[in-house]
Amino acid sequence: MLTTDELADPVALTRALVDISSVSGDEENIAGQVEAALNLPHLSVARSGNSVMARTNLGRASRVVLAGHLDTVPHHDNWPSRTEDGVMHGCGTSDMKSGTAIALHLAATLTEPVHDVTYFFYDCEEVEAERNGLNRIAQENPEWLAGDFAVLLEPTYGVVEAGCQGTMRVRVTTHGKRAHSARSWLGVNAIHAMGELLRRLDAYEARTVLIDGCEYREGLNAVLINGGVAGNVIPDRCEVTVNYRFAPDRSEAEALVHVKEVFDGFDVELSDSAPGALPGLEQPAVKDFLALAGAEPRAKLGWTDVARFSALGVPAVNFGPGDPNLAHKQDEHVEIQKIIDGAAVLRDWLAGVNG
Structure with missing residues (x-):
């Protein structure tokens, strides 16, 4: 099971998640470990199949959603992980267990965010849409995904990519x-x-x-x-x-x-x-996030699950430490500093630190 030390460190947690094999359709083990890690006093937790949701209920004026998928494409002689020269190699390091690890790390360690937060971890993103956990929950339990703004931790190399085509x-x-x-x-x-x-x-x-x-x-x-x-x-x-x-x-x-x-x-x-997803960058919570992220947001030239949030009336952006150009490649990897930087941006935003 995931340890307290791993949950406290997004880099160690990335490594731990990568080393849990979770090819699409085989997420039961990782979903179980994520669910167990989220059973904390400041969170309420629910699970449907191999999708897990945890949320704070602090009565804040706004609610944001952090979402990441648990599955990977099949291994290609690139599992388990290995680390050298400040780079972590392995299946899922970029797409998107480094981003998912950041969300799980914050869920476990941030007890008093300035926004109420929903953390959502889902299965079967890498396969056909009818199996996609976010798609299923959007139809069966849309209240799990309700919020004023969502961040999907897809790989963007640390740049905010707004909406999608x-x-x-x-x-x-x-x-x-x-x-x-x-x-x-x-x-x-x-x-x-x-x-x-x-x-x-x-x-x-x-x-x-x-x-x-x-x-x-x-x-x-x-x-x-x-x-x-x-x-x-x-x-x-x-x-x-x-x-x-x-x-x-x-x-x-x-x-x-x-x-x-x-x-x-x-x-x-x-x-x-x-459908595509409009950027929705005018929400106050979005502006605070963009100020901390630093670089100007750019359009997402591609399709991601932010469109599913948009269809529910929740503006969403993509933001994650991985390089999208490395997704699904045999030499998939993530720079450790990108994990550290991405976790710091999201922690500061949720903690109310001004950009």
């Missing part, structure tokens, strides 16, 4: 007529018919949108193409998957309307979609 994938299909390639004039080539769509994509000018001082860059790109029958057959079908990353000022419905306008005349089918 929305993401959408569509399948665009062209149809033709099969024929022997030796007598191609008897058929209609569906792959050739896709040329116009690819020209539109190549010429597409993506928006750059400024929201709360954060610059969101959009993108519309072909990511997969499938077509052809055999080396001597004119294909009668071609399918291109297109990914649209859109700024959070657009809803999913508005994003789909835009995509269909771009591909007017083509057969377009929505395959999956997730």
